[in-house]
């Protein structure tokens with residue numbers, strides 16, 4: 001994990017240069033849990049996409065642990081992002097959904113097991129995750 005710092009970060013979209021994010025200053029400490037709350041269209045998703053590098057900032061500076069990330073592409077940022085929809089495979093078990101990203105990065109099997117298990121234990125849903133498919137979750141929980 002890392003700390004995140006945004007300084008006067010702005011995002012303008014498209015030819016019209018409409019302003020989606022307006023000079024955001026934000027500090028998130030390593031391990032801190034932060035929620036962005038606001039009405040639809042206020043720029044929450046855009047802010048997250050800027051952190052992940054899926055959008056380029058139009059102005060300001062974004063750093064992780066004091067390293068300037070503004071021009072670093074998404075694959076160089078080590079940021080994971082789960083969208084509201086589509087990110088989870090309904091046919092895989094919860095365990096396999098969580099393991100998928102690490103498998104893609106060729107993390108050692110034992111380490112994947114350890115990290116998935118540790119996250120699930122914290123979330124209090126470890127046992128069910130082994131066998132429940134994502135598509136069954138609404139019925140199962």
Ligand SMILES: Nc1ncnc2c1ncn2[C@@H]1O[C@H](COP(=O)(O)OP(=O)(O)O)[C@@H](O)[C@H]1O
Pocket residue numbers: 013014019020038039040041042043044045046047
């Ligand atoms: N790809 C895009 N192209 C143009 N405008 C966009 C795009 N994505 C979002 N916007 C606009 O940027 C503003 C912020 O959107 P968004 O970040 O999705 O807000 P939120 O997630 O808070 O609902 C909105 O006015 C939205 O219409």
Ligand SMILES: [Mg+2]
Pocket residue numbers: 044045046
């Ligand atoms: Mg959104």
